[in-house]
Amino acid sequence: MQERKTECTRRGFLGTAATGLVAAGLATLAPGRLTADETESAKKDIITRKLGKSNISVPIISMGVMNANNPGIVQASYEKGVRHFDTAAYYQFGRNEQMVGTVIKKMGVRDKVIIGTKIYTSQQRVTDPKEAKKKFIKMAEGSLNRLKTDYVDILYLHDVSDPADFTNPGVIEALNTLKDQKKIKLAAVATHSNMAGVINEVIKGGFYDVVLTAVNFTMADDAEMMKAISDASKKGIGIIGMKNMAGGSRWPNPETRRNYSSKTIAKAALKWVLHHESITTCIPGYDNHEHLEQNFEVAYDLEYSDEESKFLTDNDIALGVGFCRQCKKCLASCPNDADVPTLMRVHMYAAQYANFQHARQTLNDIPKQNGLANCLLCTTCTAECANTVDIGRRIDELKLIYA
Numbered sequence: 001m002q003e004r005k006t007e008c009t010r011r012g013f014l015g016t017a018a019t020g021l022v023a024a025g026l027a028t029l030a031p032g033r034l035t036a037d038e039t040e041s042a043k044k045d046i047i048t049r050k051l052g053k054s055n056i057s058v059p060i061i062s063m064g065v066m067n068a069n070n071p072g073i074v075q076a077s078y079e080k081g082v083r084h085f086d087t088a089a090y091y092q093f094g095r096n097e098q099m100v101g102t103v104i105k106k107m108g109v110r111d112k113v114i115i116g117t118k119i120y121t122s123q124q125r126v127t128d129p130k131e132a133k134k135k136f137i138k139m140a141e142g143s144l145n146r147l148k149t150d151y152v153d154i155l156y157l158h159d160v161s162d163p164a165d166f167t168n169p170g171v172i173e174a175l176n177t178l179k180d181q182k183k184i185k186l187a188a189v190a191t192h193s194n195m196a197g198v199i200n201e202v203i204k205g206g207f208y209d210v211v212l213t214a215v216n217f218t219m220a221d222d223a224e225m226m227k228a229i230s231d232a233s234k235k236g237i238g239i240i241g242m243k244n245m246a247g248g249s250r251w252p253n254p255e256t257r258r259n260y261s262s263k264t265i266a267k268a269a270l271k272w273v274l275h276h277e278s279i280t281t282c283i284p285g286y287d288n289h290e291h292l293e294q295n296f297e298v299a300y301d302l303e304y305s306d307e308e309s310k311f312l313t314d315n316d317i318a319l320g321v322g323f324c325r326q327c328k329k330c331l332a333s334c335p336n337d338a339d340v341p342t343l344m345r346v347h348m349y350a351a352q353y354a355n356f357q358h359a360r361q362t363l364n365d366i367p368k369q370n371g372l373a374n375c376l377l378c379t380t381c382t383a384e385c386a387n388t389v390d391i392g393r394r395i396d397e398l399k400l401i402y403a
């Protein structure tokens, strides 16, 4: 292990917690079967961090597999040094889990990687604890089958925003049973709405080991959420970051990118998250080698380049991105009950991630009485949004694609 110093420049914004970053070679993570590429990587000190109070350490850059349907990119990620793969039963109707499982099994590296997967409980709305337990264990076993493994390292309750989503005694019992059976190592929740509320509730409950949360530079002013992250980490809860690029290089308004390259945007955004030492690793979603390369460069070095610093302190960028924090404050303002936050996510998946299958799947899950057709583009809700989300334009674009 060795200490690295990370430069903090230009306002506290750029790095609030960038001291004493723990760096370690990959040798401890990948014994045996080292490829030439891995041997080369090991020499360069990939930065790794421990996940809460577990005995798991991973490189600070992981792979969010959601947008990928090419097994080659999963394999290339492993060969590059990625050791943590994040998937979900919901992604591609289970095919995403199947792809991860097939690649890891074929490479014979199950004991060298951390697999996180997610299952929905909130959508089932099963309140009877016995029924909830039965259903949950069945869903978890479905994931194990698709992943072709006897255990997952991190099992998440997918997309929770309300404590009722993750405090059902039946679900807690199911997670304990799965732990006893050694089918899961860590129990976790994933949240991209009401993040501070969820994290604080997790701290209070003292049951969950890990939280996967949306966090990025456009949310720097959300002191409550940043405090919750730090508090959770101090309590030994592992924190993993998602939506770290606020939509990445395909932002809705191309003009908001100004003259910054995709590489600058991606690297600056990931570094901003990882300058918070409470956050163990990020799971950027990517589906090509260029993005793998540029993301993984961050695993070796968290110092900002001049251009990255300039990008992060450019107020016009933070305002122009209009990242939807899924705060749901706009919901009450719609006279037609349109589910604006979920529609904003559909827009992000389609326009920013170019993941049209996931966008369609999410759109189809919106109850008809809250769907896209309900929006009459009156723009009332736009005035309610404190985060400069140009709701009207995004819904207009969704109507062009899906109407």
Ligand code: SF4
Pocket (backbone or CB within 6 Å): 323, 324, 325, 326, 327, 328, 329, 330, 331, 340, 341, 344, 384, 385, 386, 387, 389, 391
């Ligand atoms: S559109 Fe604005 S108000 Fe509505 S959920 Fe997103 S950030 Fe919140």
Ligand code: SF4
Pocket (backbone or CB within 6 Å): 333, 334, 335, 336, 337, 338, 340, 374, 375, 376, 377, 378, 379, 380, 381, 382, 391, 392, 395
């Ligand atoms: S634009 Fe009007 S109709 Fe459409 S979601 Fe907003 S408030 Fe509802």
